[in-house]
Amino acid sequence: MSFFNKILASVGVGSAKVDAKLSKSSIMIGEKVEGVIDVQGGNVEQAVDEIYLTVNTNYEKEQDDRVINKHVVIATIKLNEPFVIMPGETKTFPFQIEMPLDTPVSVGSSQVWIQTGVDIKGAVDPQDRDIVTILPNNMMDQILNVMKELGFSLRKVKNEEASFKLRKRLPFVQEFEFIPTSGSYYGKFDEVEVMFFLIDDQKIEVVVEVDRRARGLAGLFSEALDLDESIIKFTIEENELHQVKNIFKEILENHS
Template sequence: MSFFNKVFASVGIGAAKVDTRLHDVNVRAGEDVQGIVAIKGGKTEQEIAEIYLSVMTNYVKESDDKKYTQTAVISKVKINEPFVIMPDEHKEIPFRFVLPSDTPVTYGQSKIWIHTGLEIKNAVDPTDQDAIHVHPGALQQKIFDTLGELGFQLRNAENEAASARLRRRLPFVQEFEFFPYQGPFRGKLDELDVVFTDVTDERVEMVLEIDRKARGLSGLFSEMLETDETAVRMSVTKHDLPQLTGILKQTIQRFS
């Protein structure tokens, strides 16, 4: 093995390359992500210590009246045992892992991607990034569908740094912004914000922020003082699904 090839590989010249190929870029939170990691050897043999897949997203954090974009790791999985890749060798490693139930949904400002990293001894580690489109889990989707039946339309979604009272496993929460374009809440609410604070296959915990429409002079003062908003904590389980329309309608009506 050439000494110069070793040196060049250690600084990333002529080194191994990696390419992750997903079976389907459309995935659902709580379900499997599948694909292969394709590796092409460089000009010299190299020891691949670890291949890891990280599910990533960005979120907005506010400090001193300024907004900053932070990156968060939602999950990280290792898919291999150490091995040696020979010069110009092609190798494919299949993978399958469960996308966490609390992975943000791809909508509005919320983007999700998989970062592939190879840890190579004495070398610059090659990486790859692949965007994925994350669909809501079954319970979240049912809540979205029910809000649609009540006349709400999703306007935007964004990941925001979580306050101490809302923070769970991740440093952010995803906020969904709805507006009532028809139905019983049109003219009564300016918007309805939904934040899922905890999501599993069986249960979701969420906060509804109900923004009442200003009515008259007192309503205008309330809007100026931001006292026209009410935050309501609630949980929904699979057992609630048959009555979900009534549960959500009654909850929103109580504070609108």
């Protein structure tokens, strides 16, 4: 029976199981979250090489005139030295994980999850997946509120593949797409896209892409050539956030 159980465990039947438990499921970018991982033994003794955690997300990529969804690992953490789990035994491992500063916010089509895996030689590795909600930090939140104050509504948020000129460590950028729905900028822009690149917990780089609304034949010609788009970058520290509204006003006035 023991030999038969080993054969079954090698294909995942009666093998060890893993379950990650986070202290909370809503996490701010840059925040540390604690948790525990329970490894429960199966029907046979098994040697565990390591336990690992990965932070994951999805993004869109255009390929052959169609959009495909891609997966990317944002961070990886290895937790332990090799150990043996006995049949029916449960071992618990505490952990702490910090959400990287370039983790996308959980809004729109963006999804972030923590994958927990146990590496067992000669067996199907058990895994556990936990969806987490990633919240913007204070600087991002204040900038998003400024757009609302200026009469813009958030239309769409997505993670999209980007060129090396625009992106940083990850192969994509998260775009917050706004449209003017009231105020002095209504009718002047097709859309305004905002992207955030946190430098640290006190400083942020903001990229603004302005898409002007076409006016007349010349405007339509410019729009067809993508000449109506302008990209502006600026860096601001947390103690300068009171200036953000005026910065956006100047950008919008210069490109309206």
